[in-house]
């Protein structure tokens with residue numbers, strides 16, 4: 087059976103850049119601490135653009151590269167943890183603005199693994215004949231669910247969107263292997279954001295829920311450094327590839343120390359990882375496609391290069407894709 091291929095990739099981030107120094111005016115932190123513990127120097131923070139706005143702009147860039155029109159798209163899958171509203175879905179709003187009149191559109195929720203979950207779903211649906219061209223998007227305005235008084239989390243995250251066009255490959259290159267999973271059993275408390283508290287007259291008023299994003303950083307860190315090597319090894323095993331044939335690993339951009347540790351565990355140079363978290367922070371579902379798109383824009387990928395995309399996040403969830411560009 088023919089492979090499914092990413093034929094277009096694009097990203098868009100808000101222009102507004104917030105430096106570590108600016109954050110040190112909000113909470114008890116410093117540029118030195120943030121850089122040393124995470125590698126992040128600055129992030130893009132929306133001044134009003136919505137999750138849909140970012141998704142639309144990233145999609146236009148991806149469609150440009152794929153040389154396709156909105157009418158060609160028959161599947162839109164959006165991954166987001168920070169939708170503008172519960173209903174309609176972000177995907178339907180994107181469909182409406184872009185005029186993708188022929189598409190079925192829906193959102194998925196898998197936190198920072200979301201873009202790769204969405205790509206794996208689109209890959210399967212296309213292979214199943216449920217459509218021939220998919221627009222897959224990771225878009226986040228996380229700044230709206232961040233507690234800007236919490237130094238443990240507010241220094242880590244940023245806003246942005248990335249998008250990809252997937253279709254049946256005509257040249258035997260494309261998505262070679264995929265792997266995803268989740269651990270709700272032990273992982274549901276590690277990373278949470280309760281946006282919609284129950285406020286009915288019937289609700290127990292004593293049951294207060296924290297509405298902002300909360301994270302047990304050390305727990306997520308431990309999970310991340312074990313899951314990245316596991317996902318990479320599984321993708322290599324399933325595809326029969328050797329790591330020496332992989333041009334780049336494009337990981338979820340959460341913390342450079344996580345990437346350092348993964349490189350050590352995989353016994354490879356850190357240079358094999360494409361890293362841009364210093365400029366964007368952690369943009370959750372948008373992080374992998376923004377990095378992927380940036381690497382392509384910089385001309386770092388040539389036709390035939392094999393790359394691995396790998397992500398982990400709230401849930402806890404994980405996902406990876408090995409593909410030939």
Ligand code: UT7
Pocket residue numbers: 114115116119120123124198237238239241277302303304306307310340341344368370398399400
């Ligand atoms: O996509 C979601 C995935 N999320 C992640 O991948 C996050 C994974 N976790 C991490 O990246 C790291 O655990 C953090 C960056 C969140 C924290 O780094 P850490 O080295 O694990 O620090 P820590 O939580 O052990 O805290 C060390 C100290 C604490 O002070 P005490 O208790 O030693 O006095 C914190 O209160 O650093 C303090 N601290 C800060 N200090 C200055 C925590 N945040 C800050 C801050 N500025 N922003």
